[in-house]
Amino acid sequence: MSVPLTMAEEGEAGCERESLAAYSRGKLSLKDFEWPQSLRVSFPLVYSDSQSIPEIDLQALLGQQNDKQQQQLQLLSEAVSTCGFFQVVNHPIPASAIRCLDSHARKFFSSPLQRKLELAKAFGRMMTEFDIRPGYTCGSPLESPLKLWYEALLIAASDKDNVSAVAKCLCADEEEEYTFKDALEKFSFGFTKLARDLCTILLETLGLDANEILEEYVDGNEQGVGVKLLHYPPCPQPEKTAGLPEHTDICLLTVLWQDEVGGLQVCQDGCWITVKPNVDAMVVNIGDIFQVCSNDRFKSGLHRVALNKNESRYSIASFYNPRRDFKLTPLPQLLDSTNEAAKFRSMIPVEYRKLTFKETFNGAWQGVNVLRC
Template identity: 35%
Template sequence: MLRIAREFFELPEEERLKLYSDNLAKIIRLSTSFNLRNEKIASWRDFLGLPCYPLEDYIHEWPNTPASFRDIAGEYCKSARGLALELIEAISESLGLDKGYITSQLGKQGQHMAMSYYPSCPEPDLTYGLPPHTDHYAITVLLNDEVPGLQVFKDGQWVEVRPIPNTFIINIGDQIQVMSNGKYKSGTHRVVVNCDKDRISIPTFYSPSPDAVIGPAPQLITDDEPAVYRQYTWAEYDEKVWGNGLEKCLDMFLVENKSNHVDV
């Protein structure tokens, strides 16, 4: 998967630009920042956004160059989805819920992949590959090459996540934080670039379906631990995120009673 991603970004520019768009409504597109229309600073990257589930609904619209792109990326998406489902079931059980609880709350579910290319940068201190953010989906399965760049915010400082060959990095997303009533945290992270090497990173995002109703699991709400978040649909949350760039949107869905607030 890493090889075919690099081959795609090594295609002639005129070939890649056939897929370029800053239209957020276009679900298969090549772009740079999350939302070029409202961001003050563009990210130092290119990415190809691909919807992945149901795969048969989208794969015929994916790029067909390099020649094996659809076969390799399609097989990878199916495997990544299987891993995400297993992890979500384990998270559900760890909260004392039925293993299928979170999966059922996600509705028909969705999956999206962003093949990201971070070129070497002559002045890396002046930009980000991606600015600080949390993933607004349920869970992210992240595949990296051997070049570092990902950092997480922990104990008041940024910590480098060193790449380990043949492993995935798993990010808990905003929706798991909400459904767990704050017991799981959606980790803040960013991507930095360097002046020597380019980098390939492939996150696969697993999300609810648009009509899915998300909120804290009733079993996790008690007198001592009241609901931190109100219920909302995924379509409502997704709209807020796209309208605010990568800024964290969880605070918009806190229960109004301030005595219920937790450090999120």
Template identity: 30%
Template structure:
């Protein structure tokens, strides 16, 4: 069992955690025994038709034969567990720049702390934010960080390769012109977020992460053996069960806009486990900040515009509005 001192103080309490608010898109109860046949994409023999169908129907797929060494996936997970086992105060002191520590929300403000001030809005998670392009600035005097840095650099290289290969295939399937394809993705924006979801046995409605879509072009997930990820499709929630040596790829808001809504940015959430903590490692990649996304469905915007609007909406309204802010012909209340 994890040392309680390693958790943020709020998570050490025995009071019931936050419960999931009513979701208007959830007319049916999630069935934990359901096991959907999620699309599987084989990177060694990449079929563009199958990839396009997965992106249209699910916005998510399992990736096999991805070429990331199994040993590296295990090493990243094991090292993450060691770092999370440090005391809460140690993590706050040790992780400042470029790797930052956060808890309570996956959305970071400039200071790296939860954007929401109310305890009732705090998700049951903590994590490390790793901008891969800034790893060279890491002064790893601590031995744990010293050994983690080369693992992250190697991992980032593999994930950049996967993201580039997949996005190039998606661009061809969508028949994007070369100029559009070039602006789809900027590997220099790649970042890794490492999450820990503490277990919670006191309430069966404990949520590690609320319903959301990613703001990325694509996100690539390496999850441990503890389940919890759920995706929304056909008015139902489905579990994405962990399968050894596979990665889970989901599309974000930027890919939905780039595809003119042909591909979907999938809604997903994370439920905490009653008995075991869960660790997941997710790679996110975005368009270049200055690259303009042009679409018949949306007003021209850059990722910088989108990111600023999301930050403003979270600050003002407490939630992300997302692509609806940029739809053509629609006016939203400020």
């Protein structure tokens, strides 16, 4: 009779069934990571000022009403209604917190695979078939047609037990643990403020009572804040694969910090543009939930991640989400005020995640189009 796996054993076994871990163990070859031509990234990557996502000055956007504020609001409105992406400067996430998390991420991801798997036993694995849990993942599931070249550590920043477990794994002593926890708390607080401020402004552009909407659907989210540390190792053949395939995010907003290596590509007017790295800015994109809630006024940002042949790429991401009991549907308050028909059918978020999870790893992303009436 088989004995059920413990959470720790499940974590290690789960990571063993993921693409990058299997490659590191010699169980997959580079040939296994080759993607269909239509999904590959064109090289070299080019940064163009004429083709870039808008830069929003948050302090000016939240400041007194004047021409500069109106200019920022116009830039924001254009971004969320077209490509769904923009960069934010003068944001509330402390640079010191970002540096601390980035430093610990580099230390963790540079460890040998076996060491990472041993450390991950403290908090289990991250990705199940249709769900996201705190922990470590090392690529995509082996059964997925697309093999992904990345690894990630997802921390439940609102869960003291999870934070303590991660801190003990990543830090050498109690003083370092305190510094790490403090950085994580400050990052989470700044992220929440940034995301809520942006949601408030965007909901107000729809003519809605933002506080009422956020209090009803978002505030008190029992899932708390998740902070995802990502690493895309150097890849011998970046032109034949990618870190992540084209996809959109299942959330209201995603807030991302990327290092100077870059690799994030955004679909703008049907073309792929590479986002020029700015370590002082946070990249923000609209998620599927906000596109549906806005009844198609806001556009969920389609994006992918290109790999680098010589350098690792590191990033930090957090996702702003409604409460678990939220139903994915156009906001009733918006439909009532505009007297328009819903453009999307309703669905429970977990069911939508099941659908899009499979599509993404199959290279057949459809996003919110599967919900269109």
